[in-house]
Amino acid sequence: MMTRPATLIALALATSSLASCGSSGGNEEPPLSEEALAAVTENPGAPTRALARAADDLFTYDGLGETRALVVYHGGRLAVERYAPGYDADTRFISWSMAKTVTAIMIGMLVADGQLRLDAPAPVPRWQRTGDPRAEITLRHLLQMRAGLEHTEAGDPPQESSEVRMLFLDGRDDMADYATAQPLEAEPGAKFEYSSNTTVILADIAARALTDSKDPDIRRRAVSxxxxxxxxxxxxxxxxxxEFDRAGTLIGGSLIHATARDWARLGELLRNKGSYRGEQLVPRGWVEEMVTPSPQSPHxxxxxxxxxxxxxxxxxxxPNRAPKNAFSMIGHMGQYVFVSPSQKLTVVRLGHSDAPERRAMLQQLADIVELYPET
Known part of the structure; x- marks a missing residue:
């Protein structure tokens, strides 16, 4: 049997042990900074401190790369807005491949205008020559990245990349000419291959739908x-x-610049199926097409x-941490406009992260997303 002095000693040790796990211990999260709390609006639609913590971690954790801007909208209301030093609400951020979604929206409006047809052969003059197998490529094939054109998106060394060659080397003056000149490597529609060059072909198709002129200035102005x-x-x-190339073609696969709030506005438009303040800017059916899986790529x-x-x-x-009806614009090195309609949520993260950092950063972004319930 334990004696009374021994019991008191045991209780003292237990109390000391519990105290070491309290506010003075190393396991408790650090207090939230004023900057972290100020980034969250008054009614953010999620627990304020948890949201401030998750957003703060995105900016401060090691191994995530550099987050330069975070904007969250919930139910059409601004919930979070924060910028890294050197950036602010007026900074124009490069889209990289987020621009592809803008190009798809433009194509959809031209389809609705009767200027283009989704399942007709793509109106590329070079492909309409007798016997050219590329005449089987449709606008839908191009939009779904299954045109079958020979392509290498990321080469090693970089100059072996078809995208790099188009953007910066022999294709840079007339990018659409370079992209449409590529031969087939697969039957049109047969396989998915991500291709920035394909989106430039779409941008060129849009320009030719809007003007018959080959004058670069007129082409730029027509699209703009x-x-x-x-x-x-x-x-x-x-x-x-x-941005446009020297031939007046929108570089619609990568080079559109805008503020984080404006990228969020575009995400919100898509969340609302193309409607803004009662006006249907983009046909609802087209937005539904945009988020319908391709036969060759469910994602x-x-x-x-x-x-x-x-x-x-x-x-x-x-996909393991957000609804399957969510979708995103994604840009090189960590640009995201993530839209989750069933959570009434749009999350914009802009910054610079390499491949391993992006994987970790996405999990941190998911911590923000998971704070919002599906409705």
Missing amino acids: DYLKARLFDPLGMTSVVP YGLQTWLNRPTGEEEHPLI
């Missing part, structure tokens, strides 16, 4: 005016700056990534 009048101005996306629609499982461990999004 169309996007501005039909999409950017009605949405209030006043910061957008698209890809029309120039848009889908949060659907593929059976593979590696995935560009977070």
Whole structure:
């Protein structure tokens, strides 16, 4: 039997042990900074401190790369907005491949206008010559990245990449000419192959639908005016700056610049199936097409990534931690406009992360997403 002095000693040791696990211990999370708390709005739609913590971790954790901007909208209301030092609400961020979704929206509006047909042969003059097998490529094939054109997106060394050659080397002056000149390596429609060059072909098709002129300035103006009048101005996306090549073709696979808030506005438009303040800017049916899986890639629609499982461990999004109807624009080195309609959620993360960092960063982004219930 334990004597009374021994009992008191045991209780003292237990109390000391419990105290070491309390506020003075090393296991408790550090207090939230004023910056972290200020980033969250008054009614964010999720627990304020948990949201501030998850957002703060995205900026401060090692191994995630550099987060430069985070904007979260819930139910159409701003929930979180934060920037890294050197960036702010007026900074125009490069899209990289998020631009592909913008190009798909433009194509959809032209289809609705009767200027283009989704399942007709793509109107590329070079492919219409007698006997050219590329005449079987449809607009849908191009939009779903299954045109079958010979392509290497990421080469080693980099100059072996078809994308690099188009953007910076022998194709840079007339990117569409370079992209459409490639031969077939697969039957049109037979396989999925991600290709920035394919999106430039779509941008060229859009320009030729809007003007018969080959004058670069007229082509630039036709596309810029169309996007501005039909999409950017009605949405209030006043910061957008698209880039064009020397031939006047929109570099619609990678080079559109805009603020984080404006990228969020575009995500919100898609979350609302193309509707903004009662006006249907993009046909509802087209947005539904954009987020419908391709026959050759369950995680890809029309120039848009889908949060659907593929059976593979590696995935560009977070199918195990967010609804399968979620989708995203994704840009090189960690640009995301993640949209989850059933959570009424749009999350914009812009920054710079390499491949391993992106995998870790996506899991941290998922911590934010999971704070919002499905409705």
